[in-house]
Amino acid sequence: MKRLTREQMAQRVARDIPEGAYVNLGIGLPTLVANHLPAGREILLHSENGVLGMGPAPPAGAEDPDLINAGKQPVTLRDGGCYFHHADSFAMMRGGHLDICVLGGFQVSVTGDLANWHTGEPDAIPAVGGAMDLAIGAKQVFVMMEHHTKQGVSKIVGRCSYPLTGIACVSRIYTDLAVLDVTPHGLSVVDIVDGLSFDELQRLSGVPLINPRA
Amino acid sequence: MIDKTVASAAAAVAGIPDGATVMIGGFGTAGQPAELIDALIAQGARDLTIVNNNAGNGDTGLAALLKTGRVRRIVCSFPRQADSQVFDALYRSGALELELVPQGNLAERIRAAGAGIGAFYTPTGYGTALAEGKETRLIDGRAYVLEYPLRADYALIKARLGDRWGNLVYRKTARNFGPIMATAATCTIAQVDAVVPLGELDPEAVVTPGIFVQRVLAVGPAAQAAP
Numbered sequence: 347m348k349r350l351t352r353e354q355m356a357q358r359v360a361r362d363i364p365e366g367a368y369v370n371l372g373i374g375l376p377t378l379v380a381n382h383l384p385a386g387r388e389i390l391l392h393s394e395n396g397v398l399g400m401g402p403a404p405p406a407g408a409e410d411p412d413l414i415n416a417g418k419q420p421v422t423l424r425d426g427g428c429y430f431h432h433a434d435s436f437a438m439m440r441g442g443h444l445d446i447c448v449l450g451g452f453q454v455s456v457t458g459d460l461a462n463w464h465t466g467e468p469d470a471i472p473a474v475g476g477a478m479d480l481a482i483g484a485k486q487v488f489v490m491m492e493h494h495t496k497q498g499v500s501k502i503v504g505r506c507s508y509p510l511t512g513i514a515c516v517s518r519i520y521t522d523l524a525v526l527d528v529t530p531h532g533l534s535v536v537d538i539v540d541g542l543s544f545d546e547l548q549r550l551s552g553v554p555l556i557n558p559r560a
Numbered sequence: 561m562i563d564k565t566v567a568s569a570a571a572a573v574a575g576i577p578d579g580a581t582v583m584i585g586g587f588g589t590a591g592q593p594a595e596l597i598d599a600l601i602a603q604g605a606r607d608l609t610i611v612n613n614n615a616g617n618g619d620t621g622l623a624a625l626l627k628t629g630r631v632r633r634i635v636c637s638f639p640r641q642a643d644s645q646v647f648d649a650l651y652r653s654g655a656l657e658l659e660l661v662p663q664g665n666l667a668e669r670i671r672a673a674g675a676g677i678g679a680f681y682t683p684t685g686y687g688t689a690l691a692e693g694k695e696t697r698l699i700d701g702r703a704y705v706l707e708y709p710l711r712a713d714y715a716l717i718k719a720r721l722g723d724r725w726g727n728l729v730y731r732k733t734a735r736n737f738g739p740i741m742a743t744a745a746t747c748t749i750a751q752v753d754a755v756v757p758l759g760e761l762d763p764e765a766v767v768t769p770g771i772f773v774q775r776v777l778a779v780g781p782a783a784q785a786a787p
Contacts, residue, residue, distance in 0.1 A: 394663060395587040395733045411590060412734040418588040418641075429732055431739040431767070432587075432613075433671040436664030440684060464689075471651060472660050473640035474690065479664030482683045513687040 347542040349493075349522040357382045359448055359490055359520050363389055367445040368438075370394070370480055373417040375490050376448035390427075392444055394476040396435045399427020416476065439476065439483035447484035449477065451491040451519075453506045456553040458516040458528035460489060461508035474511075481512030493521035493550065500552030502526070502533065523547060532556050564726045565755050565776045569599035572749050572777040576600060576714055581609040583670070583741040584622060585717035588614060588641075591734035593718040593751045594621045595779045600716065606630040611670070611712060613663065613737060615639035615647035626650055635710065637663035662690060665707050667740060673709035674743025674772070682707055715745035719768065722752040723759075726773030727766045735767065742772040749773075753780030 350358065356378035363369055363379070365387040371379050380402065383389050391400040393415045400415060401422035409420035423429075438444055453461040460481050463474045481487055491501055502519065518536070519526040524547055525536040534556040538547050544557045566572045573596060576582065582600070586592030601624060608631045615636050616623030623646040625631060634656060639647050650656040661669070662684050672680055681704035685691040695706040717738040719728035728750055730738055742748045750768075755778045 393733070395590070395736050397733055410732065412732040414588065414590050414733055418590075423732070429730075429735055431735050432663075432667040432737050433740045436667045440664050440668075440682065469652075471640040471648060472658075473638045474660060474662050475638040476663040478662040478688060478690070479684045482686070483664075510688045 347523075347539060347546070350539055351522075352378060353382070355490055355520055355522055358525065359488060360384065362488070362518075363387070363446060365389070368392055368398070368443065370439065370444050370447040370484065372447065372449040372477070372480065373475075374450045376450055377415075377417060379448055379490075392435075392438060393421070394435055394439070396430050396432060397421070397423065397427060398430070398438075399424045401427070436476070436479050439479045442483060442485060444484040446486045446488060447480040448488045448490055449480060451489040451501065452508045453501050453503050454489050454491070454516050454519050455503055455506050456532055458514045459506050460487070460511045460516050461506040462489075462511050464509045466509050477511050481515040486517040487515050488518050488520060489516050490520045493523040500550065503552045523550065526555070529556070534558050563724045564770070564774060565724050565778065569595050569777060569779070570603065572596060572751070572775050573599045573603045573716075576603060576605045578606045579608070580605060580713040581611065581711070583611040583712040583715040583737075583745055585715070585736065585738040585741050586612060586614075586622070587733065587736040589617055589621060591718050591730070591736045591738055592621050593716045596716040596718075596749060596751050596777065597621050597625050601625055601628055604630070607632050609633040609635065611635045611666075611710060611741075613637055613666065614641065615644055617641060617643045619646065623647070626656065629655065631656060633657040633659065635659040635661060635666070637661055637666050660690060666710070667737065669707055669710035670737070670740045670744045673711040674740060677709060679706055679708045681705065710744065712741070712745040713747065715741040715748040717741055717748065717750050719750050719752045721754055721756050721761060722750055722773070722776045723756055723761055723770070724776070725758060726750070726768075726770030726776055727761050728752065728768035728770075728773060729761055729765060730767055739768050742768045747774045749775040749777065751777045751779045754778055
């Protein structure tokens with residue numbers, strides 16, 4: 347079994363983003379998805395700080411400090427893109443206008459609860475940004491994260507131990523081992539990395555999984 | 561004749577009292593009204609409550625204001641960043657009170673204040689630590705949290721161009737919180753790259769109508785070149 351690299355995970359997520367979708371990519375790992383969107387598809391990227399139709403990073407020397415993404419990195423605007431203020435930007439999220447958002451995660455529960463903003467440690471400085479709005483607002487919420495913590499503990503859990511970002515909000519989970527759909531009956535396996543069996547994936551996961559091929 | 565332009569940064573921030581609630585526009589440093597913040601630091605008001613998306617970057621702008629120790633409380637969504645060392649130290653020492661608000665709730669609370677809304681139900685944050693103790697309600701099968709408007713005595717914002725009536729247009733993602741903060745403060749102070757004659761801003765493209773703006777300060781290179 348070979349775990350997917352971060353770029354391969356991004357490629358896998360990008361495959362599932364259809365033509366015409368309005369999409370928000372969260373900061374961190376999800377940002378990589380932009381590099382792998384199929385060139386033939388017209389997909390509009392939204393950024394919480396007031397852009398729709400965001401383009402890639404500008405060439406060195408062409409950065410504009412007034413044109414940045416949610417991670418505060420310089421970006422560009424595609425033809426047809428536009429700017430708007432924060433209340434409109436979050437109306438797009440909360441009002442259910444975005445088709446897909448891709449978020450990073452600390453933990454996802456079997457019922458689709460997401461924890462991704464705070465470790466809950468007493469000395470940690472909390473910062474939430476737009477995570478809670480995206481989690482409850484987009485039509486589909488994809489979470490992209492490693493299957494395990496650095497200590498080897500499953501990030502897919504029965505119940506999140508970290509503070510929640512949203513309840514029952516996740517539609518699909520993309521890890522370096524598998525893609526899982528959140529269903530009313532539990533987590534259903536969509537695909538598994540080459541060389542790993544369902545039983546092995548089950549052993550490596552913190553909750554019972556559904557094998558739709560069984 | 562209505563003329564909201566002011567001659568100096570000091571005149572722009574004159575009268576901001578100790579204990580004031582001050583909204584400051586910007587997302588990171590994009591749209592941050594650096595000259596107005598510097599003027600507020602020089603002006604010396606203390607015991608301030610600041611509303612901003614972040615809590616300062618590096619050592620300039622909002623971070624420099626925090627460093628003066630004149631801010632008692634900050635309301636923001638994303639204080640912790642790679643370069644938020646000034647905030648981090650003040651927060652850890654207990655010298656600065658933090659109200660952490662999900663970003664969309666922050667924006668909508670500001671919008672609600674400007675629009676005269678008494679409170680609103682939002683799904684954001686329901687069931688999380690940031691909604692603890694707040695009223696909730698089930699509407700059409702979905703759970704919502706009651707959130708109250710966020711008003712300010714002053715708003716310091718940055719726009720690209722303004723005129724003497726206070727009409728404003730912005731530049732790219734530097735727009736962010738400017739238009740909504742302008743509506744939510746008793747006195748909105750806008751710094752602009754340049755003040756243009758009345759009629760020069762396309763009325764179809766004005767983003768902030770002048771009714772929401774009380775003072776306009778030109779800070780761009782054009783303003784400095786003027787006699």
